[in-house]
Amino acid sequence: MNVNPEGAKTCSGGGRGGLQRFSLAKAAILLATGLAFSVGVALAAGTQVYNPKTGQWTNYDRTQAYKYYRTHKQVPESFRMQVVKFRTAEQPGTIIIDGNQHFLYLVQPGQKAIRYGIGVGRDGFGWAGIVRVGRTAEWPTWTPPAEMVARDPNARKWAKGQPGGPDNPLGARALYLYEGDQDTIYRIHGTPEPWTIGLDVSSGCIRMNNDDIVDLHSRIQVGAKVIVLMQGAALYKGV
Amino acid sequence: MTIATNKEFSARRTNVLRLGSVLLAAVASACTSTPTPDQMSRTAVETAPADLQLLCANAAAQAGGVESSKVLPTSSRKLDAKTYQVDLNVGGKPVSCTVDTEGNVISV
Numbered sequence: 001m002n003v004n005p006e007g008a009k010t011c012s013g014g015g016r017g018g019l020q021r022f023s024l025a026k027a028a029i030l031l032a033t034g035l036a037f038s039v040g041v042a043l044a045a046g047t048q049v050y051n052p053k054t055g056q057w058t059n060y061d062r063t064q065a066y067k068y069y070r071t072h073k074q075v076p077e078s079f080r081m082q083v084v085k086f087r088t089a090e091q092p093g094t095i096i097i098d099g100n101q102h103f104l105y106l107v108q109p110g111q112k113a114i115r116y117g118i119g120v121g122r123d124g125f126g127w128a129g130i131v132r133v134g135r136t137a138e139w140p141t142w143t144p145p146a147e148m149v150a151r152d153p154n155a156r157k158w159a160k161g162q163p164g165g166p167d168n169p170l171g172a173r174a175l176y177l178y179e180g181d182q183d184t185i186y187r188i189h190g191t192p193e194p195w196t197i198g199l200d201v202s203s204g205c206i207r208m209n210n211d212d213i214v215d216l217h218s219r220i221q222v223g224a225k226v227i228v229l230m231q232g233a234a235l236y237k238g239v
Numbered sequence: 240m241t242i243a244t245n246k247e248f249s250a251r252r253t254n255v256l257r258l259g260s261v262l263l264a265a266v267a268s269a270c271t272s273t274p275t276p277d278q279m280s281r282t283a284v285e286t287a288p289a290d291l292q293l294l295c296a297n298a299a300a301q302a303g304g305v306e307s308s309k310v311l312p313t314s315s316r317k318l319d320a321k322t323y324q325v326d327l328n329v330g331g332k333p334v335s336c337t338v339d340t341e342g343n344v345i346s347v
Contacts, residue, residue: 050279057281078280087290087342089297089307098289100282105289113290115277130308198280227293231286231314239311239328 047102047198049076062199069195079117079198081212086113093221095133095188097206099126099230102198104188104206106219116216117197118188119207120230127186127204128230129237133222134178139164145185148203167192172210173217177226179238186237188226189213204235287315287323287338295325295336298344305330 047060049068058064060076068076079102086105090096096105096113099120105113120126142162144155162168171190176183190210191197197209206228208216228237286292292312300307315325318337322345327334337345 046282048281048283050274050281052273052279055273060280076280077276078278082277084277085290088293090293096289096293098286100284100286101289102280102282103289128311128313130311225308227311229286229289229292229312231284233313236311236328239309 046200049078049198060198062196062201065195065197065199075117075194075197075209081114081116081215083108083112084115085111086115087111088113090225090227093219093224095216095220095224095226097188097226097228097230099128099206099228099233104208104216106216114216114219116208116212119191119196119199119201121202121204121234122200124234125202125204126200126230126233127235127237128228128233129179129235129239131177131179131184131186131226131228131238133175133220133224133226134181134183135176135222136217136220137164137174137176138217139168139172140170140174140189142168142170171207171213173213175213175217175220177237184237188216285317287312287317287325291315291323291338291340291342292325294342294344295338295347296327299327299329299334299336299347302347303329303334 048057049060050057060068065075074080084105086107088094088096088107088111090107092107092109094107096107097103097118097120098105099118102118102120104116104118106116107113141164142158143160144152144158148155149159164170169189169192170187171192174187174189177186177188178184186204186206188206188208190213191207192210193207194209196207201207287295292315296310296312297307299305300310303310309330311328313326313328313333315323318324321340323338323340325336325338327336334347336347339345
């Protein structure tokens, strides 16, 4: 296992930054109410969560997700780590990512899997394929790819790498996904923005709550097979 | 034989309507199922569960004599309450598969 590898260029979520930055974004949205409405409608096509109190499904966009997390200090129950039935011929230890439904499964013996909630690539950044865990890191350094440095002013200051830590977009652990011996630049990693689990927010990386990625990291082996399912993927890897 | 007065008839009709309302409510609640906690999220794209998609992929790999690492589900949809269709890329060729909610592959 590598700890804080240097020079590892990685994808990362769009909208980097913590609560402060999100609050600013929210304030801007509130000011531009017309725009906010159209943005809300656009996001409404995404995730919904069931409210047992009202018996209704409600849209779960970035604003709702942040409100939910602030109120409950955790993500909705569906996106929390849990053991589920999983009928498969894949070997225990295989990671299966359902990008459309925002779940990551770690196959267990006895037709079971541990299911975690994830955040995935936003429109145009989703991908699918069959890859493997090439290496892992604890509190990894994040180095944005050149394209991200070019399009995101917030990424520019970390062009040479942001050290690992609680504000680092890769969070507590990273699993580096390889196609053969080639780094795909995609990772499964933690996040300092746990409310984004269940949403399409990243630049193609798979993000998890820090507690969940620490748990997953402790259970997997380097070399583990990773199957990424994503209807409407913009890119295919390893097939 | 007695002839019901207007008042009695009205009372009976009210009772029948109340009974009907109760039955209607019972039927409606039975039809509106509450999801279990692990199923309290969904997306606009209703895809087949991941395990069913991969059961199809495994069946297609066996049927086509292809390594399972060369078979990837690319899209899926619900056909009816108990059946999904899964589109696969099998070594570069498109293949369609149907699977039921119990995990039985019906056709490849």
